[in-house]
Amino acid sequence: MGRGREPLVVCDACGRTVPRDKAVEYFKSSVFDIDQKDIVVDLTRRKVFYCISCAKHRKIFEKKKKMLSKNARE
């Protein structure tokens, strides 16, 4: 298998496998297991990756920019 190992990640949106350096890392809050008897709300942030086109489509770049400018202001 060729030179160097490029780590591959799976796009959370389309399921495509993309090289990690071409993927966009994003932290997504998830709510799990809202069940009838046990209500467990887990707001842990899950690290996901998106391929460039999904990131664009989902405006991940804008969100990241927003987050960055918000942090810069504080």
Ligand SMILES: [Zn+2]
């Ligand atoms: Zn994708």
